[in-house]
Amino acid sequence: MGLVKKLQSLALLGVALQGLAFDFDFPQADIDSGRALQQLGETARDAALARLEASPSSTCTKESVRMRKEWRNIPGEERKAYVKAVECLMESPNVYPNVTGPKSMFDSFGVLHYYLTPYVHNSAYFLLFHRLYIWTYEEKLRTLCGYTGAFPYWEWGLDAGGVEKSPVFDGSETSMGSNGEYVENPGNPFFGRGTGGGCVKEGPFKNYTVNFGPNTSRTPLVPNPRCLKRDLNTQICAQWASLRNTTETIIESPDIALFQANLQGDYRWPEARKWGFAVHGGGHFSIGGDPGGDFYFSPLEPAFYLHHGQIDRMYFIWQNLDWENRQTMAGTITMMDMPPSRNGTLDDVLDIKPVGGSYTFRQLLDTVGGSPFCFVYE
Ligand code: CU
């Protein structure tokens, strides 16, 4: 990088770190290699565990707290058990009445996301909604399907050298299934195309049937059975979801408004424009395909939950680097404030019945608060 840019980013770093509960001054090489992110992650985890030790609750203690892990740090047998549990969710009954396409509890999560999409992206609710959403999914894996292992996340930046080789997507029996078959396709006008595009060709979820969607259909909730398609895209991963972007998004975001804007590449904030599609879009479009590339139905792609695990991990790290000052919400209750709407508040209620429960957003701030959460990221 050029000297001017380097000076700029150093200056930004200096500003961002002032007033933080923890002080960091990372060399660029450590930011790029992931060492800095690892250190931030450990500091955040230790801070959360110290808080838990100081004030445990009846529903969350140091003994009962769960540790979420990066996919490749989970033993092979446990990864296989995770895949089995997801397959079990795909066989458990759908809980939405009056829809013909969704066939399973796994599908019900897709319906919920479809209904709430206009309110939970580029809005005040983005981070806390997705936190509750993936936790509820984890709970279903446990209560309906007996999963007892760690809930996984996917650190995209580790695969910026080749998403196809990722332990998440290499097609082995301990992966989440392979890339899609290479097929000729024009790609996306914004994202170009990856190295697949067709049906997942080997490994887990090769035989999974996507039951409904896409969002562009006039009747997205009626049956439309088809294969799971992926179009893995290393270029997108390297450009927008690198270890550097992930780390700098955390350390260059002094408040929640800017953090969520930087994470989503929300162009309404001038500071957020340099992130392009940002880590959120970068992770989604590193997978791409159908339904992975569908804004409304991306949760019908089983790897969605690993991607959003990493988004929630970033939020967890960011919060716990300055917990006292980072229990706030910003933004309105509609996507990009369209149509214009009021500000969201922590006393608003998030009701995700019939898939899950009903909580105030305030209850969702603390992952070790015990009402309902009790987890940290390794
Ligand atoms: Cu979403």
Ligand code: CU
């Ligand atoms: Cu997303």
